[in-house]
Amino acid sequence: MAKRIIVVDDEDGMRRYLNKMLTGWGYEAETFADPLLMLKFLGQADSECDLVLLDVKMPEMDGIEALTRIRSIRPDLPVIMMTGHGTIDSAVEAMKIGAYDYLSKPFPQEKLQTLLVHAMEREKLREENLSLKKELQERHTPGKPVFVSDKFRQVYELALRVAASDANILVLGESGTGKELIAGTIHYASPRAANRFLAINCAALSETLLESQLFGHVKGSFTGALQSQKGFLEEADGGTLFLDEVGDISPGLQAKLLRVIQEGEFIPVGATRPKKVDVRFIAVTNKDLEKEVAEGRFREDLYYRLNVICLNLPPLRERREDIVPLAQHFLEKMIQKMKKNLQGIAPEALEVLQNYHWPGNIRELQNVIERAAILALDDQITVDLLPIRLSAAPTPAAVIDTIDMPLSLREAERRQINRAMKKTAGNKSQAALLLGITRKTLDRKIKEFDMPAPEEADTP
Numbered sequence: 001m002a003k004r005i006i007v008v009d010d011e012d013g014m015r016r017y018l019n020k021m022l023t024g025w026g027y028e029a030e031t032f033a034d035p036l037l038m039l040k041f042l043g044q045a046d047s048e049c050d051l052v053l054l055d056v057k058m059p060e061m062d063g064i065e066a067l068t069r070i071r072s073i074r075p076d077l078p079v080i081m082m083t084g085h086g087t088i089d090s091a092v093e094a095m096k097i098g099a100y101d102y103l104s105k106p107f108p109q110e111k112l113q114t115l116l117v118h119a120m121e122r123e124k125l126r127e128e129n130l131s132l133k134k135e136l137q138e139r140h141t142p143g144k145p146v147f148v149s150d151k152f153r154q155v156y157e158l159a160l161r162v163a164a165s166d167a168n169i170l171v172l173g174e175s176g177t178g179k180e181l182i183a184g185t186i187h188y189a190s191p192r193a194a195n196r197f198l199a200i201n202c203a204a205l206s207e208t209l210l211e212s213q214l215f216g217h218v219k220g221s222f223t224g225a226l227q228s229q230k231g232f233l234e235e236a237d238g239g240t241l242f243l244d245e246v247g248d249i250s251p252g253l254q255a256k257l258l259r260v261i262q263e264g265e266f267i268p269v270g271a272t273r274p275k276k277v278d279v280r281f282i283a284v285t286n287k288d289l290e291k292e293v294a295e296g297r298f299r300e301d302l303y304y305r306l307n308v309i310c311l312n313l314p315p316l317r318e319r320r321e322d323i324v325p326l327a328q329h330f331l332e333k334m335i336q337k338m339k340k341n342l343q344g345i346a347p348e349a350l351e352v353l354q355n356y357h358w359p360g361n362i363r364e365l366q367n368v369i370e371r372a373a374i375l376a377l378d379d380q381i382t383v384d385l386l387p388i389r390l391s392a393a394p395t396p397a398a399v400i401d402t403i404d405m406p407l408s409l410r411e412a413e414r415r416q417i418n419r420a421m422k423k424t425a426g427n428k429s430q431a432a433l434l435l436g437i438t439r440k441t442l443d444r445k446i447k448e449f450d451m452p453a454p455e456e457a458d459t460p
Helices: 012-024 035-042 063-073 088-097 109-140 150-163 179-188 207-215 251-263 289-294 300-306 320-338 347-355 361-375 397-403 409-423 428-435 439-448
Strands: 004-008 028-032 051-055 079-083 101-104 169-172 197-201 240-244 280-285 309-312
Touching: 004 012, 004 035, 012 028, 028 035, 035 063, 051 063, 051 109, 063 079, 063 088, 079 088, 079 109, 088 101, 101 109, 150 179, 150 309, 169 179, 179 197, 179 240, 179 280, 197 207, 207 251, 251 300, 289 300, 320 347, 320 361, 347 361, 361 409, 409 428, 409 439, 428 439
Parallel strands: 004 028, 004 051, 051 079, 079 101, 169 280, 169 309, 197 240, 240 280
Antiparallel strands: none
């Protein structure tokens, strides 16, 4: 589709000249002698325009005022100013207001054509950049957590209420309860959503490496520092920094982190000058920080700086109403990912899921459902696919032997191969098809597990 360019000039000859030139280059041209009519056109919801060529000196309204009004109507629309003799100062002023560039009359056709190409390319890059940012944000923005329980609802609604503030937040909860999901929810519901949300695991890195990752370093500050590198603090400027397992930070780093929170500045490793930064902190831990403070392992002043607002996530065993909706949610995701024809979870399997105590919380539930979906041969998740031990509730006698003890992945694989071979009466080709593997892989697995060779039922 041809780009549309609007020409605004009070000289009739100039309008006709530019119209002929632009259409000859393949553009659509719309000309106006009166800038007020041009502004009225741009103000219409269905008006299309990719660039404006605007004269600086006109009797009805000068180009500077017209440019100012264009900026209020269409802030991203590229505008190239056209100036006559003695109006260069006005052109410079227009550049400060936001004009893309200016041309001094009379100007060569080649110069105008080059300016138009560059302006269009810049606008295309800007649109692609905005589209990419939107796509990345949608990809990383967490969806609404799956829940029906009042216990989790209270925490979630509090998280949304505090998102609008700049207060630092401490999220407590057992491993696997969804602390990072809640942190992401807070960030993307906050005014900082357009900026970065970065996460760092404080327990996974040594003190030296964690310091470098957080604060960055300058070239030559330590062996191997071949070039300067920005830290997470600088990268998250204007956004949110998620400190996972903050209770594992060393006393030395705790002091440096406290300065960032109090003063809004930090010093990269090996540098001498501080850098200003605006970061919101969301810290999480499964440690009892009050106990850590009492025993001198965690700074009291840092604790209170991080614990402006505290969210305590309940473990899955305390929100059992959410087990089934979560399990069905994870199964739907696996169906979409694997393109597998699974209809749901069998009632007996749902009962097992609801009565399990879930020490690994939501993360364990997700792993169990994903594993079951991968191993399923029929159109349902059945009890024998759940490698979990019951902690309560009676167990159907028919399935005690399959769920009484957790299965290793190797044992589960052996059982599924055996089941597939029985289901196909020993036909290896059909069994391999059911299992979603090649015949060659099936033969290798049968040999690896030292399974008795079935009577072949394969057709020639």
